[in-house]
Each structure stands twice: as C-alpha cells, then as structure tokens.
Amino acid sequence: xxxITPATLRHIERPPRPSALSNALTFGWRAVLKxxxxxxxxxxxxxxxxxxxxxxxxxxxGALAGSTRDYLQFFLPGILVQTVAFNAVxxxxxxxxxxxxxxxxxxxxxxxxxxxxxxxxxxxxMLRHLIAGAIxxxxxxxxxxRPEAGLPGVVAAFLLLLAIGFGIGWxxxxxxxxxxxxxxxxxxGFTVLFPVVFASNIMVQPETMPDWLRAFVDVNPxxxxxxxxxxxxxxTSTPGQIALALLAPALLTAILVPVxxxxxxxx
Amino acid sequence: xxxxxxxxxxSKIRNDKIPAIRxxxxxxxxxxxxxxxxIDLDVSRGTIFAILGPNGAGKTTLMRLLATLTRPDAGAAAxxxxxxxxxxxxxxxxxxxxxxxxxxxEDLTGRENLVFLARLWGFGRQAARQRADELFAAFELTExxxxxxxxYSGGMRRRLDIAASLIVTPGVLFLDEPTTGLDPSARQRxxxxxxxxxxxxxxxxxxxxxxxxxxxxxxxxAVIDHGRKIAEGTSRELKAATGSGFLHVTxxxxxxLDRAAGVLEAQLAAPVQRNPEGARxxxxxxxxxxxNAALTALVSAGIALEDxxxxxxxxxxxxxxxxxxxxxxxxxxx
Numbered sequence: 001x002x003x004i005t006p007a008t009l010r011h012i013e014r015p016p017r018p019s020a021l022s023n024a025l026t027f028g029w030r031a032v033l034k035x036x037x038x039x040x041x042x043x044x045x046x047x048x049x050x051x052x053x054x055x056x057x058x059x060x061x062g063a064l065a066g067s068t069r070d071y072l073q074f075f076l077p078g079i080l081v082q083t084v085a086f087n088a089v090x091x092x093x094x095x096x097x098x099x100x101x102x103x104x105x106x107x108x109x110x111x112x113x114x115x116x117x118x119x120x121x122x123x124x125x126m127l128r129h130l131i132a133g134a135i136x137x138x139x140x141x142x143x144x145x146r147p148e149a150g151l152p153g154v155v156a157a158f159l160l161l162l163a164i165g166f167g168i169g170w171x172x173x174x175x176x177x178x179x180x181x182x183x184x185x186x187x188x189g190f191t192v193l194f195p196v197v198f199a200s201n202i203m204v205q206p207e208t209m210p211d212w213l214r215a216f217v218d219v220n221p222x223x224x225x226x227x228x229x230x231x232x233x234x235x236t237s238t239p240g241q242i243a244l245a246l247l248a249p250a251l252l253t254a255i256l257v258p259v260x261x262x263x264x265x266x267x
Numbered sequence: 268x269x270x271x272x273x274x275x276x277x278s279k280i281r282n283d284k285i286p287a288i289r290x291x292x293x294x295x296x297x298x299x300x301x302x303x304x305x306i307d308l309d310v311s312r313g314t315i316f317a318i319l320g321p322n323g324a325g326k327t328t329l330m331r332l333l334a335t336l337t338r339p340d341a342g343a344a345a346x347x348x349x350x351x352x353x354x355x356x357x358x359x360x361x362x363x364x365x366x367x368x369x370x371x372x373e374d375l376t377g378r379e380n381l382v383f384l385a386r387l388w389g390f391g392r393q394a395a396r397q398r399a400d401e402l403f404a405a406f407e408l409t410e411x412x413x414x415x416x417x418x419y420s421g422g423m424r425r426r427l428d429i430a431a432s433l434i435v436t437p438g439v440l441f442l443d444e445p446t447t448g449l450d451p452s453a454r455q456r457x458x459x460x461x462x463x464x465x466x467x468x469x470x471x472x473x474x475x476x477x478x479x480x481x482x483x484x485x486x487x488x489a490v491i492d493h494g495r496k497i498a499e500g501t502s503r504e505l506k507a508a509t510g511s512g513f514l515h516v517t518x519x520x521x522x523x524l525d526r527a528a529g530v531l532e533a534q535l536a537a538p539v540q541r542n543p544e545g546a547r548x549x550x551x552x553x554x555x556x557x558x559n560a561a562l563t564a565l566v567s568a569g570i571a572l573e574d575x576x577x578x579x580x581x582x583x584x585x586x587x588x589x590x591x592x593x594x595x596x597x598x599x600x601x
Binding site: 012013014015016017018022023026027029030033034037038098101102103105106107108109110111112116266 | 338359360368371372374376390391398415436
C-alpha cells in the first residue's frame with residue numbers, strides 16, 4: 001500500500017494570490033461543469049416557461065387579444081421577464097444546499113475574493129437565462145412571433161434581460177444565505193414572485209383592473225421591465241423606458257451586494 | 268500586496284518560534300447557550316493536538332472560531348502568528364479546514380473538485396491538474412478521480428476531503444471529527460495519513476468523541492465539556508488522572524446494586540458510576556490487584572456477579588473522574 005510521500009506534501013507553497021476576476025471565473029467554471037453533470041436541471045428550466053407560453057397563448061390568447069397570434073406578439077417579451085424571475089429562485093436553492101452541506105465553510109476558510117462564490121452563481125444564472133430565453137424565443141418564432149426590431153432589437157432585449165436577471169439574482173442569493181432549507185427558499189420565493197409577476201402587465205394590459213390594483217401594476221418593476229422589453233423587441237423603446245426598467249435591478253444590486261458580503265462573513 | 272502576502276506567510280511558517288495556535292479566553296455564545304465559555308489553548312508546531320469531548324461540548328465551535336468561520340464574542344487568538352480578528356485573510360492563507368460534513372461538490376468528479384480548489388488558490392490550469400493528480404496518487408484515489416463524488420464511499424469521501432485541504436501545505440490543518448462514521452479499516456487509513464502529515468511538519472488540530480482516537484494520534488489532548496476545558500495533557504497524564512483502569516461489574520440481581528456499590532466504594536476509595544439499566548457499576552481501580560480484592564469482597568458479601576471486566580476508562584468515565592460530576596445521565600432507578 002502506498003504511503004503519502006512527504007514529497008507530495010512538503011514545500012507546496014501558495015502560488016501568488018490570484019485576482020478577484022480569476023476567482024470569479026473559477027466559480028463560473030464550476031457552474032458550467034454543473035450543467036454538464038446535472039443535465040436534468042435543464043428540464044425544470046425549460047418546462048415551466050414552455051408550459052406558460054403554450055397555455056396562455058392557446059387557452060387565453062384568443063379571448064384576451066382576439067387571436068392567439070396577436071396575443072403571442074404581446075405576451076412573449078413578458079414571459080421572458082417572468083422566466084428570468086422564476087429561474088433566479090433555483091440559484092437561491094442551490095446556494096442554500098451548498099451552505100447546508102458545508103461546502104461554503106470550505107470557501108469561507110479560503111483566502112479568496114469574498115464575492116467570488118456569488119459571481120459563480122450569477123454566471124450559472126446568466127447561462128440559465130440565456131438557454132431558457134433562447135428556447136422561448138425559438139418556440140415563439142415557430143408559433144408566429146415576429147420581433148419588429150429584428151436581430152438588433154432581440155440582442156438588445158436579451159442584454160436587458162440579463163441585467164434584470166443579475167438584479168433579481170441578488171434577492172435570491174440573500175434568501176439562500178438566510179434560509180437553510182432549500183425547499184423553503186423555493187416556497188418563499190414563489191410566494192413573493194407570483195403576486196408580483198401576475199399583478200403586472202405581462203399577461204394583460206391593466207386597463208380593466210380596479211384602480212388600486214392598476215396603481216400598483218403601473219409602478220410594479222416587473223411591468224416597467226416588460227414595457228421596456230416589448231419596446232426593444234418592437235423597436236419602439238425610449239431611453240426613459242429602459243432607464244425605468246434598469247432602476248430596480250440597479251437598486252437591488254447596490255443594496256443587496258453589501259448585505260450579501262455581510263451575511264457571508266457573519267458568524 | 269499579493270507578493271508581500273505570500274512571502275510573509277512562507278517566512279512565518281518557517282519561523283518555528285511562533286506557536287501554531289495561541290488562544291486566550293475565547294468565548295462564543297449562541298443566544299443563551301455558551302458554546303465556548305472561555306478557552307485557552309496553546310498548540311506547538313508540527314504536533315497533533317486533539318480536542319476531546321462529547322456531542323455539544325463546543326468542539327466544533329472552537330474549531331470554527333480558530334478557522335475564521337465564526338467570530339469570537341470575547342477573547343483573542345493567533346494562528347500561525349496572525350491575529351484572528353486583525354488579519355483573518357492571513358490566517359486563512361495558512362490554514363486548511365476539513366469540516367464534519369464533506370465539504371465537496373457532490374455533482375462534480377473528484378478531480379474537478381480538487382482542480383477547482385487549486386485554481387482558487389491561484390494555480391494555473393496545468394499546475395492545478397498536476398497538483399490534483401499528485402494528491403489522488405498520495406491518497407490512493409487515482410482510480411476514482413473521474414467519478415462524481417456522490418458515488419464515493421464514506422472513507423473515500425473523507426480522504427478526498429482531507430486531500431482537498433492539502434492543495435497548499437497548510438501551517439495548521441483543522442480536522443473536525445475526521446473518522447466519525449467510518450468503518451475500522453477506513454479509520455486506520457485516515458489515522459495513518461494524519462500521522463504522516465504531522466511527520467511532514469503540518470500541525471494538526473482535530474476534534475474527536477473517541478478517547479481511543481485521541482490516544483492513538485495526539486501528543487496532547489484537551490478535554491472539553493460545556494464549552495470549558497476541564498483537562499489538558501498528554502494521553503498518559505490524563506490516564507494517570509483518571510486511573511489506569513476501570514473495573515466494570517454486572518450484578519446478577521439488580522436489587523443488590525446499591526449494596527454492591529457500597530462495597531466497591533469502600534474497597535477502592537473511588538466514586539462509583541451506576542448504570543441501573545444494565546445493573547452495571549463502573550469504578551476506577553488503580554491496579555489489577557486492587558480490582559481483584561474488590562471482587563473478592565463482593566463475593567464474600569454474598570453478591571452474585573453476572574459479569575466483570577477490567578477496561579480502560581470510557582470517555583464518560585474520564586469525565587467522571589476529571590470533574591467528579593456525572594457526564595452521562597444516570598438517574599437512580601429505585
């Protein structure tokens with residue numbers, strides 16, 4: 001039986017300290033590996049938005065917009081926002097799982113950039129958002145959705161989508177750090193997200209809603225994001241709309257990144 | 268700053284005069300619970316130091332404090348000469364910690380786990396792979412390196428977990444209950460590895476619930492209970508304090524338990540621990556001759572015995588002898 005040879009143990013000095021970017025990319029690499037090893041997660045990722053797109057388009061589409069094709073034209077940019085919001089829940093669950101298993105204790109005992117584990121989660125999120133977004137857009141195109149602004153509009157819309165995902169991601173990182181049960185993260189996440197997503201202009205225009213609800217829908221950040229997404233894909237967006245859509249993600253990032261750091265280092 | 272950081276770490280590791288760990292009055296509360304209630308600790312370089320105690324004694328909390336995972340509420344400590352509060356990142360650069368629960372990503376392969384950690388330490392892609400493969404060879408895991416960690420056995424996981432702590436040779440290696448849940452052969456293997464590590468100059472601080480483990484491995488042992496250190500010394504010193512051996516007797520008739528306890532106490536001049544469920548008594552006996560005399564006295568008193576044995580003190584008995592209190596809950600059944 002071989003022994004641990006002291007040669008493999010002695011004199012392994014620490015290499016020069018890597019940059020924060022290098023640490024973050026290493027965590028990103030782990031997120032990519034996870035995709036390779038756990039392809040099942042793609043199923044969750046794809047089925048929910050796919051079901052929503054098909055059900056809403058074919059069940060409610062005719063009644064809500066006159067024809068399924070008109071409804072799809074209205075609904076598709078919104079379902080992208082909804083998908084990004086829902087998918088963010090999964091990275092919160094993943095974080096909660098890592099914390100439970102003690103993996104985070106190892107990270108915390110390493111001399112690394114403290115935000116890098118979260119940067120890795122964000123990289124995973126971005127990949128998920130891109131994959132899910134591409135699938136929804138693909139289905140939409142097959143069913144007859146046509147982005148008037150063409151490819152540049154779609155690219156711009158997807159960039160906005162990633163910014164939205166980035167902002168919302170921090171909410172679930174904080175929840176993942178606070179709650180040690182992954183399923184509670186999911187339940188709580190959806191409890192908060194469902195009203196915010198449904199009481200928005202994703203599925204219908206708010207004209208027929210009661211005044212109090214409409215007042216909320218008009219200022220709901222999800223509505224502001226959806227309006228900007230529609231504008232970008234239709235080629236009718238204004239800088240004001242985009243700025244409003246970015247307001248919530250920017251605020252969330254500015255507030256929650258320090259909170260994340262504090263929770264990461266806390267006892 | 269990066270260069271300066273790594274140089275000072277290297278030079279401090281070579282400076283043997285600074286103790287590996289020096290803690291004074293460490294305190295940590297969780298709500299009303301005082302998990303660590305003022306502990307002093309001195310661990311010299313290149314030694315194996317065991318923290319022995321039952322579940323909930325504060326072993327893990329103490330280790331987490333020293334590994335910068337938890338901030339102390341009071342007290343101070345330096346690890347490899349770096350103050351926990353003032354220079355936590357320098358402490359982190361000179362330690363490694365293997366927690367009680369496998370701190371590995373189960374979805375990744377063993378090799379991906381080690382390469383990932385090596386990249387975080389700053390190894391280049393090629394160097395990281397090379398280091399991972401060296402560790403796999405040293406820990407006899409080469410054949411399993413391309414398997415996902417969730418398919419590893421408990422013993423393999425532990426070995427990989429320890430290997431993951433050795434990517435850069437740490438000044439102090441923290442091992443939280445390194446052999447809990449392992450079968451005897453896996454346990455022997457982990458023990459052998461820990462000994463070899465210490466020979467190569469790594470200071471090892473480990474926690475354990477097993478007296479035998481502390482006895483086998485550690486040069487010094489600190490016994491802690493309820494967040495306090497109740498004894499410290501070499502294994503031999505602790506045993507001297509608790510008596511070289513324990514006499515365990517089981518009486519045939521539980522009704523004679525009290526009488527038997529009285530005889531033993533008078534004969535051996537030591538407090539008797541009762542375990543009413545098994546009609547079993549345990550008492551410190553300094554020599555086999557003394558134990559023999561006590562057994563004879565029991566027989567002459569007309570107390571029938573079902574079984575008797577001389578054994579080394581169990582952890583409970585060590586506590587009993589050290590604190591004079593009762594570590595295990597042993598209510599009188601009568």
